Amino acid sequence: METVTPAHREALADILLPIADDAWIAGQRGSEWLGMAPDLEEDLALSSISQDALGHAQLLYDVLAELGNREADEQVYARPASGWRHCRLVQTPRQDWADFVARRYCYETFDDLRLHALAGAGHAPLQSALAKILQEKLYHVRHFDTWLQTLAWGGTQSRARLQEAMAGVFSELGDLFSWGQGASALAMWNLTALSSLRPLWESRVRARLEQLGLEWPRVAAKKSDGRLGEHGPEFSDLLAEMTSVRAMEPAGEW
Amino acid sequence: MDDVQRVNDFKARIGAGEKIESTDWMPKEYRDLLIKQIHMHGISEIMGAYPEKEWVGKAPTIRRKLALNAKVQDEIGHGQMLLRLAEDLSRPYGRGREALMDDVLEGRVKFHNVFHLEAPTWADAGVIGFMVDGGAIITQAMLLDSSYAPYARMLKRIVAEESFHMQHGESVVLALAEGSEAQRAMLQGAITRWWPAMMYFFGPRMMGPSSQKMMDYKIRTMTNEQLRQKFINRYVPRIQALGMAIPDPALYQDAATRTWHYTDPDWEWFTAVVHHNSGPMSQARLSLRREAHRGQQWVREAAIEAGRVLQERGA
Ligand SMILES: [Fe+2]
Numbered sequence A: 001m002e003t004v005t006p007a008h009r010e011a012l013a014d015i016l017l018p019i020a021d022d023a024w025i026a027g028q029r030g031s032e033w034l035g036m037a038p039d040l041e042e043d044l045a046l047s048s049i050s051q052d053a054l055g056h057a058q059l060l061y062d063v064l065a066e067l068g069n070r071e072a073d074e075q076v077y078a079r080p081a082s083g084w085r086h087c088r089l090v091q092t093p094r095q096d097w098a099d100f101v102a103r104r105y106c107y108e109t110f111d112d113l114r115l116h117a118l119a120g121a122g123h124a125p126l127q128s129a130l131a132k133i134l135q136e137k138l139y140h141v142r143h144f145d146t147w148l149q150t151l152a153w154g155g156t157q158s159r160a161r162l163q164e165a166m167a168g169v170f171s172e173l174g175d176l177f178s179w180g181q182g183a184s185a186l187a188m189w190n191l192t193a194l195s196s197l198r199p200l201w202e203s204r205v206r207a208r209l210e211q212l213g214l215e216w217p218r219v220a221a222k223k224s225d226g227r228l229g230e231h232g233p234e235f236s237d238l239l240a241e242m243t244s245v246r247a248m249e250p251a252g253e254w
Numbered sequence B: 001m002d003d004v005q006r007v008n009d010f011k012a013r014i015g016a017g018e019k020i021e022s023t024d025w026m027p028k029e030y031r032d033l034l035i036k037q038i039h040m041h042g043i044s045e046i047m048g049a050y051p052e053k054e055w056v057g058k059a060p061t062i063r064r065k066l067a068l069n070a071k072v073q074d075e076i077g078h079g080q081m082l083l084r085l086a087e088d089l090s091r092p093y094g095r096g097r098e099a100l101m102d103d104v105l106e107g108r109v110k111f112h113n114v115f116h117l118e119a120p121t122w123a124d125a126g127v128i129g130f131m132v133d134g135g136a137i138i139t140q141a142m143l144l145d146s147s148y149a150p151y152a153r154m155l156k157r158i159v160a161e162e163s164f165h166m167q168h169g170e171s172v173v174l175a176l177a178e179g180s181e182a183q184r185a186m187l188q189g190a191i192t193r194w195w196p197a198m199m200y201f202f203g204p205r206m207m208g209p210s211s212q213k214m215m216d217y218k219i220r221t222m223t224n225e226q227l228r229q230k231f232i233n234r235y236v237p238r239i240q241a242l243g244m245a246i247p248d249p250a251l252y253q254d255a256a257t258r259t260w261h262y263t264d265p266d267w268e269w270f271t272a273v274v275h276h277n278s279g280p281m282s283q284a285r286l287s288l289r290r291e292a293h294r295g296q297q298w299v300r301e302a303a304i305e306a307g308r309v310l311q312e313r314g315a
């Protein structure tokens, strides 16, 4: 499918943008843990993961630029809040470690499934980006899975904190599985598998929680859809902060 | 061999330029000086993460964000390596990581004056790399000759990374210097803020007794004033090349002696800041460290407990 029509290109951009934005916001929020992790070793590991996530976003923004979007920096710094397609799960600011572990375990597991399903898309620049991303993603999934296990077996208090955090995270899951405007685009690229990732994710996570003796919390229905650009004031604040320095000279060199 | 004889032999080894390994016998005084130096160095690296960390989230390009994130990570990594060395030296005292980290929260170990100060603009984030890492390179290059071999070896790797940090800072600073009026004004503001702090950074003109002893034991090999002169000599042309002003009207180089004359920083104020954690950002940064260390003690305990449980299960 290398001779892509403009409609195809637009469709692929609709599919990739939420994935890129999830990675960017995960990296942005992950960076809030610099100097704040439970110990120095985790600080180092987590910083690598945040850099990877930002790097994955950048790779995908580059693919998007090649599909007709603006260049990567412009996509990050010059887009209004309503143009962002990330989900609620990655947007929530830093809370405690149990929340972060539960949150990132859910996100990384989903993103891993999503990226593997994308491997079916016949678009060379995307495939070369994916090859690099998937390699690192494997490590990220393992990292948070290990922490999930650690907190689950970390004693009564730790287990209770994890269980409570998981319930909180599940209440924010709603739009993780949404494709927003990209839903119809999936068929154009033979990627309909991407629209049915939810049961796959649920069975994988359910099995792991059971294994760790954790309850399966209720998944709340989505209140708003980040995939449609609905992010609320929390994201407007984040975006304002993220772009605050560049806003001084939006067209300047930095 | 009695102790006096042993100490004298030890001093003779150092006098002859021999290097000391962690497994060698050493006088208590030498061990304590090393712990003091390396502990403070390690903690300063960690506290140094905070002023720049604030700017990772606001970095103005993808490339800058990645570079700054990686720099902060390096500093934490330096702290981790140095604390390992300090832990190793502290073994006879039974003091490990937790205790060494508690020390900063309880005011038993100081950290560099520069990390008590505000970094209110993006230019400050650049100037920290440009001038503070640049200053650290000068201090650490001297320590490469340290009589304590494990410290000298570790510094080899650290100094290499500090050079990257300096280049990162220089690149940020250069972009601002070549930028708009507003960018240039922001840069000048940051240089004006950090210059006096850098004059203090290398310590008083007359060194205190423990710095003097560190010279005797060749833990360090240059005086505070020698280091400061090196810094001024290196940074005056660099700052001038940026078209920026150095905020010291009294600064000049004696043509005959090549010595730089400069306005003294407010020694008393900076010393109070370092000794009492009374700088503008001392308490805010300490409270971040407290949140990480004390606030997450439960996580470290959980990890120990999980390790025990998993071992029992043979997993
Ligand atoms: Fe460092």
Ligand SMILES: [Fe+2]
Residues within 6 Å of the ligand: B075, B133, B161, B162, B165
């Ligand atoms: Fe550095």
